[in-house]
Each structure stands twice: as structure tokens, then as C-alpha cells.
Amino acid sequence: MLIAGVDEAGRGPLAGPVTAAAVILKQPIVGLTDSKKLSEQKRDTLAATIKQQALAWAVVHIDVETIDSINILQATLLGMKQAVEQLSIQPDAVKIDGNKAPELSMPVETIIKGDLLEPAISAASILAKTARDQIMYELHQSYPNYGFAQHKGYGTQLHLQSLQMHGPCHQHRRSFAPVARLLDR
Numbered sequence: 001m002l003i004a005g006v007d008e009a010g011r012g013p014l015a016g017p018v019t020a021a022a023v024i025l026k027q028p029i030v031g032l033t034d035s036k037k038l039s040e041q042k043r044d045t046l047a048a049t050i051k052q053q054a055l056a057w058a059v060v061h062i063d064v065e066t067i068d069s070i071n072i073l074q075a076t077l078l079g080m081k082q083a084v085e086q087l088s089i090q091p092d093a094v095k096i097d098g099n100k101a102p103e104l105s106m107p108v109e110t111i112i113k114g115d116l117l118e119p120a121i122s123a124a125s126i127l128a129k130t131a132r133d134q135i136m137y138e139l140h141q142s143y144p145n146y147g148f149a150q151h152k153g154y155g156t157q158l159h160l161q162s163l164q165m166h167g168p169c170h171q172h173r174r175s176f177a178p179v180a181r182l183l184d185r
Contacts, residue, residue, distance in 0.1 A: 002055070004091035005120025006080050009035070009128035011072055013153030014163070014179055015146065015171045016139060017061040018072060019132035020079030022087055022094070023123040024055040032122035034115040035129035047130040050123045057123075058086035059131045068175040077102040083124075097121045143169045 002024050010018045029050060035043055051057060060082040067075040081102035084094055093107045097114035111118055115125040133152055140149035146162045146169065153159070153171075155178055163172070163182060172179045 001093065002089065002091040003120055004056075004084055004087060004094045005097075005114070005118055005122070005124045006083060006094055007035075007097040007115050007121050007125040007128055008076050008079060009125070009132040010153070011076055012155075014155050014159065014173055014176050015064070015148065015153035015169070016136050017063050017132065018067060018076050018079055019059060019061050019128045019135070020076065020083045021057065021059045021124040021127035021131065022080070022083035022091075023050060023057045023120050023127060024087060024089060024091055025050075025120050025123060026053060026055040028119060029053060029123065032119045032126070034113075034122060035125040037116075038126070040133070043126050043130050046123075046126050050127055054123065056087040056089040057127060058083045058088075059127055060086065061131070061135065064171055064173055067173050071175065072173075073100065076100075095121055097125065139171055143171060145169075 004022045004024050006022045008020045031046055060079045062075040062079045094104055095118050096110050099110050099112055101108045101110050114121040136148045136152040145166045147158050151159045168179050
């Protein structure tokens with residue numbers, strides 16, 4: 001039975017896309033766990049291994065405009081659905097980190113802390129995080145005033161200070177309260 005693990009990265013940040021990944025593992029990969037528990041170097045190494053060894057994998061980015069128009073939860077579910085649909089091999093079932101799942105044509109199981117418990121979800125967590133981080137590094141080149149390379153768009157003190165000083169850029173989520181408050185002024 002082919003099981004796809006699915007996870008996302010970037011639901012909480014004030015800027016940048018939300019990224020979802022789906023992975024069908026062929027065999028166990030040593031070191032898989034929740035991407036947040038790994039160093040950046042270890043995540044990058046594991047991401048390359050996952051891409052080489054997985055039976056199938058897909059990564060989808062849902063842009064800021066979509067997040068603002070349908071809300072972050074719906075954007076996340078859309079990304080998860082698209083990631084599963086973009087797999088080169090369709091799974092028999094899907095396991096998703098968390099407690100919410102998109103409508104899919106195959107059986108779906110949600111698992112709280114699934115990125116710690118289910119290797120395919122851990123693999124998806126790592127691919128989503130590394131792909132989103134790469135986008136944030138690229139956005140830092142276009143918008144250096146915000147420090148995206150350091151905080152990846154999360155609402156850190158540095159980011160909030162940059163927002164106060166420079167106002168929101170094109171990549172800020174206007175539906176998120178700290179950004180919306182600045183726009184209301």
C-alpha cells in the first residue's frame with residue numbers, strides 16, 4: 001500500500017507563501033523527524049536524500065494573494081491537495097500532520113504531531129520547510145530591508161520593527177493582524 005505523507009511550512013509568518021509537500025517513501029531514511037527539530041544543514045542534507053530516494057514527491061507554494069483572499073487555513077489545505085495531486089504516483093492513502101485535511105479522492109488520516117511519528121510526514125515536513133526557506137532567501141534579495149533571510153517572515157521583533165519602519169511590501173500577508181494594523185493607519 002502506497003502512503004503519502006503531507007505537511008506544510010509557513011502558516012504563521014507575516015510574509016511569503018505557505019508551502020505544502022507530499023512524499024511517498026520507498027524505504028526508511030535515517031534521521032527523519034519534524035523539520036523544526038533539525039539544524040538547517042541537516043534539513044538540507046535530508047531534503048536532497050528524500051528527493052533522491054523517495055518513490056514520489058511534490059512541493060507546492062500558495063502565494064500571498066491567495067492566502068489573503070481565502071485565509072491561511074484554506075490556502076494550506078489547497079496546497080496540501082495540490083501537492084498530493086502533483087505526485088507522479090497516486091497514493092492509496094494519505095497521512096497528514098495536524099487535525100485538518102483537504103478533500104481528497106483517497107482515504108486520509110490526520111495525525112497530531114505526525115511529523116514526529118510518521119516518516120513520510122517527516123519527509124514532507126523537511127521538503128516543505130527547505131523549499132519555503134529557499135523562497136525567503138530569494139525574497140531577501142528583492143526586499144533586503146525586512147530581514148527575510150534571518151526570520152523567514154515570522155513575526156520576530158526584527159521583522160515587526162522593519163514593518164514599522166518601511167511599511168509592508170508586496171510579500172506581506174495583508175490579512176494578518178500586524179500587517180493589517182499598519183495598513184489601517
